[in-house]
Amino acid sequence: MSIIFLESKDNPKIKHLRGLIEQSSYRKKQGQTVLEGTHLGLAWVEKKKKLNSIFTTENALEHPDICDILDEYEGAVFVIAESLYRDLSTLGTTLPFLAVVDLPSSSQSVDFSLDTLILENIQDPGNVGTLLRSAAAAGIKQVICTKGSAALWSPRVLRAGMGAHFSLNTYENVAIEDVLDRFEIPVYVTSSHQAESLYQKDLTQACVWILGNEGQGVSDFALAHAQALSIPQPGGQESLNVAIAGSICFFEMVRQRI
Template sequence: MTETPISSRDNPIVKRLKKLAESARARRAAHMTLLDGEHLLAAYLDAGGRPHTLVRAASFDAGRLAPFAARCPQTKAIVLPDALFAELVPVATPTGVLAEAAWLAPPAPAAIQLVVVLEDIQDPGNLGAMLRTAAAAGATMAVLSKGCHDPWSPKALRGGQGAQFVLPMQQGADLVTWLNGFTGRSVALALAEDSDFYALDLNGPLALIAGNEGAGLSAAVCGAATRCAHIPMAGWIESLNASAALAVAVFEAVRQRRR
């Protein structure tokens, strides 16, 4: 592996990487992002992606990066002083490895069986975890509203742990329009509803809808759903975290489909 050392903040590659780390607009314009760490890089390669640039902090062992570089021999590799590398890292605990990578767009299957629909999820960790849950459950698509956090942000990618590479996503969707066009059943997870989620038949084409961490689902999206239901809870806790609620709902659907 041949690496190019770079030490200047004014280097065009460094400037480009910094924009990807900090700006959702830059990521959207380029359809590129930054992957932080060996795990995400391995998942990206396994999904068929080939990074544009590999970036190593000087203190990170080059030998650990060599197997990844061997899988993408055409990829440019650079090494940065630790201080400069730290300026690019978009997460609190950097691993020492970054990859500049194009968004992947896995094709949606012809038969949509299980969809997660997310309205205005703001926390990148929550969004990544929800996409990870959907992928783990075998969901066939995720539909994200215009108000959702950028699923390709470095923090959302860390939360997703590779889910974005394998789960078909529709971003910036008008959820009411999408739900009105969906031919299966849709269930909105809403606290104030009397319908018990566990009593529902969740077989067949299904969309599960989860809302914003604080405000929940909008009235318009609830109205467009086939029905609204709540997850029964014992004790004094009023609600589940949005990510936890989706996980409960998705895997209840999985449980019913295994019978």
């Protein structure tokens, strides 16, 4: 492991890092993304995955969490000024840690018999990351993301997912029309206008959950090719946040299977 001090914001390494943080097209072109925060860094190395480079500050180098990561790392550590780190960071107040990693390549095909989460045009990174986190906690291993949804491996979605990505098989930019009819298991969507309650449905077998856009909900195609379920809301609210609605569905499934 080598330690290299970088001072200029115009250094090519800093420009590359900034591009990965800020630009989805650049991440796709380079085949890389950025993990921010030691929680993600630790979760990554615990999965025996490779870190390409690490950026931190001089004061943070001796922190136990960073030392634990460095114990599993053999590359260069780039040390930058606190002010430059704050300019790059999307978190603000966490222990300074940024790591460049390769985007995973999905070597497996979609398994149409497994519990699956489909995110249809969900655009908020926080909602997407939270849904991945809840899905992973509920034992769902496969996530399909349609075009128009937030990029699964963007730094903001990674941050919200808190490491859930690392235990999931993910597929992005999928046309829902290409996959929905191929599932061999029940497919469900949530809808506030359907009479059948989530709590009346047998969820003990593998199934697919489709969750839709924060404003418009799921598409007409999804509604026509799935069973619609409602979440009872005796308080009379018009709708639930999509990440909360999805989490309720996942853990009702878990409750029935325990």
